[in-house]
Amino acid sequence: MPLPTLPEQTMDPLLIDTQPDSVAAWLERLPFTDLPECGRLLSQSMQNLSRVPLDSHLRHKLLKLYLKAVDRYYPLLENEIRQHDSLGTPKVRQLALLSVELFALIFITFKQTLHDRLAKRGLLDREHPKIELMAYTMMAARQLLSISQQCYSPITPDFWYDCHQLHVFASGRGWQDKGLANDDSIQTIYLQILLMGLTPSNRLAPTEQALSRQLIFDLAAKARLIPVEALTQPVHGYLVDQQIDSPPRFLPISASKLGPGCFLLDLEPLRDILEKSREALQKAQNNRQQGLMIDELQLLSLLVEEWHQPKRRRHPRLKTQTIIEIVAALPGIWFHRNDLSWQLPGISAEEDTPRHRPPPPPCLLAISNQSDTGLLLHGQPRDQSLRAGELLLVTPPNQPENAKLGIARWVALRADGREIECGVEFIGGPPQPALAMPSITHPGDSFQFALLLATPAGMPKLLLMAGRPYSQLREFRLHDGERESLIRVSRLHTQTPLFQIMEYRDSEHF
Incomplete structure (x- = not known):
């Protein structure tokens, strides 16, 4: 069975440093405090590593050196992104793209190393190192998808096809139930990737994403992949087609209309566990823990619904090319609705009221389409904190009387990193x-x-x-x-x- 297609471009190894000692020394000298420059240098060097012809053992050794540098660099990068907790500034969007690019290159290099190792034939060539390398490659894919979702960034092209084909290859060799010691099997990692792919992560705030990932990692092993040809009657469910570059899709599934390589992803056992967890939380909640439990209950309810059947668009969308003014977050909205003042009428300046610096000015975003209940926006938020679950004041230019209050239900970074897309649901008029x-x-x-x-x-x-x-x-x-x-x-x-x-x-x- 063929492995996923690898890049055809190659580079002259004489132009690239492939000596482990000098590479290690160079990595130690990287400017780790200059996040954009350090990320650029790491990405450029790892891209060269993935293209140069090398012995698989040497490539693996060099990859471990780069992973050590990424382990040092990425926490700094992640902390910088989390501090802003949104994609409102060009710097944060640039760092988000750097994160995805780095882990995409790690995934590509693992695939290259695995491909080279499997191509070698020898009487003394053992199978165990190949299984370990396959497990590491699947783990790299899982990490790439997780980072992309955390950054609300689109996944790289061919990612899903590569994951499907890696699983096909592992299953053909009988490796699906094998893996690293004290870690998940290759089959379980694949199921985790599929579950992450069908979960609407761009609708979740960072704290919700972390909890949903933990639930996915804990529960994925209980999901089942049922070959479509084994189904005796048509069903509606999540289809996994391993011949296309696509995550699981909720579709009508019929054995007579689908070929080999198609599976039903059965999530019924997971939904039962989530439902029982939700019921237990409802019984256990009390006033002291109520806030946290309400958050967990809301997320569990979302996952139960999404894993049963994803929401469908309920209202027709009309295309438009209008510009709209956006103010994000409660303090900024309060300031603009209070005539650009932090002082509420009727309260003296001596009283204990909040004091803040003036918020960022409103930004202008373009409306891609609209319905009676919301908008699809795109553009550069220019310091406005656009993130999933954020409060937004949406105002037609120079028409404050027509302002509407809304919630950013989902956020996505466009592939070029310059603009974001945002789905807004209206919740009321001017507050x-x-x-x-x-x-x-x-x-x-x-x-x-x-x-x-x-x-x-x-x-x-x-x-x-x-x-x-x-x-x-x-x-x-x-x-x-x-x-x-x-x-x-x-x-x-x-x-x-x-x-x-x-x-x-x-x-x-x-």
Whole structure:
């Protein structure tokens, strides 16, 4: 069985340093604190390594040296990306692309090394090192996909085809249940990759991504790949076609219409485990742990739904070429809705209210299409914090009366790294700035930014705050710019990892 196609380009080894000692010395001298330059040098050198003809043992030895340097470099790069927690600046987008490029090159070099090792024939050639190299190659693929998802970046071309063909080759040799000591088998790693591919990671905040990856790694071994020809009747489910460059797709699956190399990815055992975990969390939650458990329950519910059947678009989309003004995150929205001031009317400057520097100016993004419930945007966010689950104020230029409040439901970095795409769901009209603080306070507590959302007559009023302030009947001091009142929150209306929207009434009603 053939391995995935490898790059045809080769380079003269005389032009590239292939001596392990001098390569190790050069790697030690890299400017690790200059993240863009260090990443560029590493990528360029690893790209050359993947193209030069070398003995497989020497290539593997050099690859280990580069992996050691990446282990030193990548935590610094990851920390820089996490500090910004969004793709709002050109620097962060550049670093995100560097991350994906580095691990794509690691995957390519592992494939090259494996290809060369398998091509060697000899009486004393043992099988175990080849199995280990196959496992490392699959682990490199898993890491590449994980990094791409963390950076909301598209996966490299041919990635899925390569993963499918590596699995086909391993299965043909009977290696699928083998792997490294104290690590997952090749089959389990492949199932983990498939599960990661069908999970909507661009809809998840970083904390949700980490939890979903942990769940996938823990549960993937219980998933099953069922050959389509073994199905006795048509079903709807996730199809894995190992002849195409595609992750699992939810489709009607019929044995009469599909050829060899097609499988049904059976997730029923995983959904049962997730459902039981969700029920256990619902029974165990209490006020002290409620915020964390609500986050976990929400993620478990999403995965149960997504692994059963992905959501379909419910509203028709209309193409357009309009420009829209975007302000992201609660403080910036509050500032712009409060006439570009941090001082709320009715509160004296001496009172304990939040103090911040002026937020970044609004950015202009292009609308690709729109529906009654949302927008598809693309462009350069220019320091606006666009990330999954972020709060957005969407305003037509010079039309503040037509502003709408929305949530960034998903974010994706375009392949060139210059622009991002973002799906926005509307949640209300122009909000009113307010300040809120729990009535039972601790030393150092102060009023926090809040937004009052417009609701139809007769419906409960809605209060939006950052973080996890909600607990049943918790009382707040609320200042809306005209008066201060005591309120109690009665129900959690909407939440993302970044904020909560709560229903509330005046305390006197309780």
